[in-house]
Amino acid sequence: MTNGPLNRKLRMGLVGGGQGAFIGKVHSIAACLDNRATVVAGALSSNAERAKASAPDYDIPNSRAYGSYQELIQKELALPADQRVDFVSVTTPNHTHFEIAKAAVDAGLNIVCDKPMTFDLKQAEELASAVEKSKVVFALTHNYTGYPLVRQVREMILAGELGEIQAIRSCYIQGWLRTRLESSDQKQAAWRTDPSRSGAAGCFGDIATHAYNLARYMTGLMPAEISCHLKTFEGGRKLDDYGTAIIRFENGGLGTVTASQISHGRENDLFIEIDGTKGAIQWRQEEPNVMVLRQNGQPHRLYTRDPNAPYMTSTGRAACRLPSGHPEAFFEAFANIYAAAYESMIERSQNKSFETKNTIYPNVYDGVEGMLFIQQCVASSQHNGTWLPMKHPAIRK
Numbered sequence: 001m002t003n004g005p006l007n008r009k010l011r012m013g014l015v016g017g018g019q020g021a022f023i024g025k026v027h028s029i030a031a032c033l034d035n036r037a038t039v040v041a042g043a044l045s046s047n048a049e050r051a052k053a054s055a056p057d058y059d060i061p062n063s064r065a066y067g068s069y070q071e072l073i074q075k076e077l078a079l080p081a082d083q084r085v086d087f088v089s090v091t092t093p094n095h096t097h098f099e100i101a102k103a104a105v106d107a108g109l110n111i112v113c114d115k116p117m118t119f120d121l122k123q124a125e126e127l128a129s130a131v132e133k134s135k136v137v138f139a140l141t142h143n144y145t146g147y148p149l150v151r152q153v154r155e156m157i158l159a160g161e162l163g164e165i166q167a168i169r170s171c172y173i174q175g176w177l178r179t180r181l182e183s184s185d186q187k188q189a190a191w192r193t194d195p196s197r198s199g200a201a202g203c204f205g206d207i208a209t210h211a212y213n214l215a216r217y218m219t220g221l222m223p224a225e226i227s228c229h230l231k232t233f234e235g236g237r238k239l240d241d242y243g244t245a246i247i248r249f250e251n252g253g254l255g256t257v258t259a260s261q262i263s264h265g266r267e268n269d270l271f272i273e274i275d276g277t278k279g280a281i282q283w284r285q286e287e288p289n290v291m292v293l294r295q296n297g298q299p300h301r302l303y304t305r306d307p308n309a310p311y312m313t314s315t316g317r318a319a320c321r322l323p324s325g326h327p328e329a330f331f332e333a334f335a336n337i338y339a340a341a342y343e344s345m346i347e348r349s350q351n352k353s354f355e356t357k358n359t360i361y362p363n364v365y366d367g368v369e370g371m372l373f374i375q376q377c378v379a380s381s382q383h384n385g386t387w388l389p390m391k392h393p394a395i396r397k
Contacts, residue, residue: 006346010037011084013076013109015069015100016091018045018054020187023114024091027141028058030334031089031112034321036342040064041085043072046092069100073107086345087112087137093191094199098123101138105130110137110345112338116209116374117367119199124371128394131364132356137348138364139341142213144270145362146336148305148328149291152316153274153281154218159313162276165219168247168255170211173269177203177241177261180234195238200378202239204230207270208259208377209370212245213362214272215257216369221249223390228377233262245377247390289327315360337361368394 012031017024024044031037041064045051048067055065066072069088076084087110090100098118101111105127117140118124131138144150157165181189191197192206199205216223225248230240241262247255260266270285279295289305306324307317319336322328340361347354357365369392376388 006349009035010086010342010345011040012037013072013085013088014039014042014044014058014060014091015072015088016044016114017042017058018047018050019057021091022188024089025057026331026334027089027091027112027114030143030331031338033331033335034339036339037086041066041072041076043067043069046096069103073103073109076109077107086110086349087341090114093197094205095119095197098127102127102130105134105136105138108134108136110341110348112139112141112341113367114141115213115362115367116199116205116370117364118371121368121371121375124368125394128364128368135348137341137344137354138367139337139344139359140362140364140367140370141334141337142210142217142362142366142370143330143334143337144210144214144285145217145360146319146333147285147288148307148312148316148319148336149283149288149303150214150218150333151319151336151360152303152313153283153291154220155313155315156281157219157274157276161278162274162281163278164251164253165221165249165274165276166253167275168215168219168221168253168272169258170215170255170272171258171269172207172211173259173263173266173271174207174261175263175266177234177237178264180236182237193237193239198239199374201230201374202232202237203241203259203261204228204243204245204377205239205374207261208243208245208257209373210270211257211259211272212247212373213366213370214270215247215255215274216366217362218272219274221251221253221255222395223255224248224250225387226373226376226380226390227385227387228380229385230377230381240381243377243381245380248387288329288333365394368392 043066044054090113182193228245230243291303293301307320344354
């Protein structure tokens, strides 16, 4: 699975993921799923006492359970090269991503960062410049790009099997914030609805970015302009909980992104339809091992995740771990992001050149685009849906 012998596991430093956290534990499980990495150090909470108390949950020795990310970086760099961490995973709330990732990048450490990458576009641009200067590996966990059938569709589209892509409908629908859950100080709701911690957007920053990234990843279409309407339906909430954006792509195609966190009964429904001149596909994250291909005049074709099937592309097959009929889902998709990033980390450790823009895993430039998407959606909505440009030098691939 590797480009060259490493003869050891990669050493992971985890920032965030302390007691009561969700995404930090997901990162640690995904990072270690293929037995290619191990968590050896952590700054698991902004509260030093809680950080130390959380260390046994990850089998982190007390000597490497740090009270802050600054301490983690400083003390890890003081260790011999054959002991210090190879990469740092940033799994903290949005407003802290930049300072942690930038410090690690400047120290020459590889990064895996949760999304959105930073608090705003300016920070994202600065971080991208730092990554280019330090030449570290930077992966962004838009984890839905790791599903085998998502990668299957990507390869089919790039090979021209669906013809010219003309329309994309991407939705991410949840219902968990139908009430003011944040008023009860529920941890996950509290920071996601707080502008000082979440950023300029709520629902659109949290989940619409996934829907937009999925459309871009699967089709490769470049955006030209965007128009957006955001709405806060739950009274007293400071950030949007519903919204719709329209994207004009450079090839003349149209896309829509709809996101909701106030739809009764909806759990984690990320859903995408893509219309091409030769065919159309649909894929749903809650049923990730199935993809539908439709062509006029032909029976609908159901693709299942089957690494042994002749219809699977090499990219889709490589993302599978289990035989067909054994569902692969969230953790495995997350792990595919890590696995792909490991290949680049190994190449870097061997002083080999590695791809930084056209990677199979989302990278720092996808992070810049995600922040541009949020910024332009908020600005467009504030001006009654006015069309705004979506071109940025960092995303011209």
